Amino acid sequence: MKKTAYLLLALCMVVVSSCTKTVPASVPAHIEDGMIVLETPAREDGQTSALGMTCDPIDTVRVAFVGIGGRGTGAVRRYTQIDGVKIVALCDVKQERIDICNDILAKNGLPAAEGYVGDEAYKELCKRDDIDLVYIATDWLDHVNVAVCAMENGHHAAIEVPAAMTIEDCWRMVNTSEKTRRHCMMLENCCYDFFELSTLNMAQQGLFGNVYHVEGAYIHFLAEDWDHSETWRLDYNMAHRGDNYPTHGLGPICQVMNIHRGDKMDYLVAMDTPSYNGRVSAKKWRDKDECADGDHTISLIQTEQKKLIEVQHNVYAYRPYSRMHQLTGTAGFANKYPIQQISVKEINGHNAVSQEVMDSLLVAYRPDFVKEIEEKAKQVGGHGGMDYIMDYRLVYCLRNGLPLDEDVYDAAEWSSVQELSRISLENNSMPVKFPDFTRGDWNKVDGFHYAFK
Numbered sequence: 139m140k141k142t143a144y145l146l147l148a149l150c151m152v153v154v155s156s157c158t159k160t161v162p163a164s165v166p167a168h169i170e171d172g173m174i175v176l177e178t179p180a181r182e183d184g185q186t187s188a189l190g191m192t193c194d195p196i197d198t199v200r201v202a203f204v205g206i207g208g209r210g211t212g213a214v215r216r217y218t219q220i221d222g223v224k225i226v227a228l229c230d231v232k233q234e235r236i237d238i239c240n241d242i243l244a245k246n247g248l249p250a251a252e253g254y255v256g257d258e259a260y261k262e263l264c265k266r267d268d269i270d271l272v273y274i275a276t277d278w279l280d281h282v283n284v285a286v287c288a289m290e291n292g293h294h295a296a297i298e299v300p301a302a303m304t305i306e307d308c309w310r311m312v313n314t315s316e317k318t319r320r321h322c323m324m325l326e327n328c329c330y331d332f333f334e335l336s337t338l339n340m341a342q343q344g345l346f347g348n349v350y351h352v353e354g355a356y357i358h359f360l361a362e363d364w365d366h367s368e369t370w371r372l373d374y375n376m377a378h379r380g381d382n383y384p385t386h387g388l389g390p391i392c393q394v395m396n397i398h399r400g401d402k403m404d405y406l407v408a409m410d411t412p413s414y415n416g417r418v419s420a421k422k423w424r425d426k427d428e429c430a431d432g433d434h435t436i437s438l439i440q441t442e443q444k445k446l447i448e449v450q451h452n453v454y455a456y457r458p459y460s461r462m463h464q465l466t467g468t469a470g471f472a473n474k475y476p477i478q479q480i481s482v483k484e485i486n487g488h489n490a491v492s493q494e495v496m497d498s499l500l501v502a503y504r505p506d507f508v509k510e511i512e513e514k515a516k517q518v519g520g521h522g523g524m525d526y527i528m529d530y531r532l533v534y535c536l537r538n539g540l541p542l543d544e545d546v547y548d549a550a551e552w553s554s555v556q557e558l559s560r561i562s563l564e565n566n567s568m569p570v571k572f573p574d575f576t577r578g579d580w581n582k583v584d585g586f587h588y589a590f591k
């Protein structure tokens with residue numbers, strides 16, 4: 139009898155210890171029901187949801203740019219072409235970047251913007267009271283520090299991708315936006331590419347039936363860049379395992395799946411390969427023998443509605459660029475990379491429609507607001523026009539006091555895959571539960587929609 143009692147006690151202790159085992163993560167985490175669960179911080183007093191948040195309309199959007207390397211300079215150039223915008227300040231760690239951007243302003247007949255130089259010069263910039271939007275295109279590690287500083291000083295923040303690299307930083311973005319009632323948007327431009335915009339509309343009009351499996355990716359051979367512009371990126375990849383750039387693939391497919399607008403990402407399982415070409419890059423450019431990032435990383439995500447999302451990352455392979463963007467539904471299919479294909483049960487059964495039919499479908503389902511600005515978007519450019527459409531929509535929503543297309547919860551959810559995939563990989567691909575950044579409100583909005591005045 140006594141022996142049985144001891145055995146039972148020992149068994150209970152094993153169960154309790156396996157339930158309470160902690161897992162290294164940027165926020166407290168433990169294992170529960172065979173899954174790694176990250177704790178959700180409580181809202182502070184007075185802090186409320188930012189779902190569908192609107193702010194006062196802004197007649198002329200006064201913009202400050204922080205981080206004006208390759209990407210930030212492109213944004214400055216595009217903003218010279220958008221109505222209702224004034225560029226008031228420029229910030230970088232290098233004076234030459236400010237001079238280059240002020241030259242762009244001068245060539246467009248615009249006054250010079252005030253320059254701020256240095257690693258922490260953004261703190262001075264954010265103290266200005268004549269800024270509405272801080273547009274952040276630094277390397278990854280400074281994104282959230284700058285965004286939080288901007289919001290705490292009363293400005294809206296727009297952050298390049300991925301907005302945040304840890305779950306802790308995802309919560310900092312969400313909490314600061316909820317507390318300050320300032321927008322915090324991640325600049326996921328791939329949501330505004332033409333194929334993605336049309337196929338999102340097709341999915342919303344029911345052309346593909348119930349879309350239950352989607353795939354996205356960032357597959358882009360970057361090694362040639364690593365001896366000049368993108369040094370910080372190779373350094374990051376060498377030190378961090380996981381999908382380090384998930385949002386280009388994930389953003390457009392999450393909009394199709396109505397994530398936090400009727401469905402939510404529930405849990406993730408990740409797998410990766412060893413580092414093959416990545417290691418060669420590490421050796422060649424940094425004389426290091428290790429690269430933590432596997433060459434190919436796959437994250438498989440189960441949604442609350444039991445649908446599937448797959449996202450891949452590979453910046454080392456000798457293969458053509460791909461974001462996949464594949465949608466499978468009960469009545470149709472769309473695929474962007476490596477070849478564009480659409481099939482619709484009503485038109486051609488399971489076979490792909492002809493190129494001619496596909497082209498006419500893509501035009502017919504192009505949203506009206508895109509048709510209105512398409513020509514200008516292609517002329518101003520930025521990845522063929524999608525960057526302009528993104529900037530245009532951000533400025534339009536701010537000027538009209540509308541909720542933004544991509545809210546702070548999108549920024550947190552799409553970015554969170556970086557750390558969640560790392561945690562899964564480091565625990566033999568164990569499932570990791572997604573934090574619910576909306577804190578229970580993921581089912582309150584009925585589907586993804588653009589707002590118009």
Ligand SMILES: NC(=O)c1ccc[n+]([C@@H]2O[C@H](COP(=O)([O-])OP(=O)(O)OC[C@H]3O[C@@H](n4cnc5c(N)ncnc54)[C@H](O)[C@@H]3O)[C@@H](O)[C@H]2O)c1
Binds near residue numbers: 204256
């Ligand atoms: N959406 C896209 O298609 C796309 C494409 C390329 C890059 N990006 C993103 O844009 C961001 C910048 O990438 P990039 O290619 O322009 O890199 P980059 O290295 O060319 O530019 C980064 C700039 O930020 C500056 N900077 C760094 N820390 C700073 C700080 N604390 N304060 C002020 N300036 C600072 C650097 O001096 C540099 O000029 C990254 O987040 C990247 O992922 C997005």
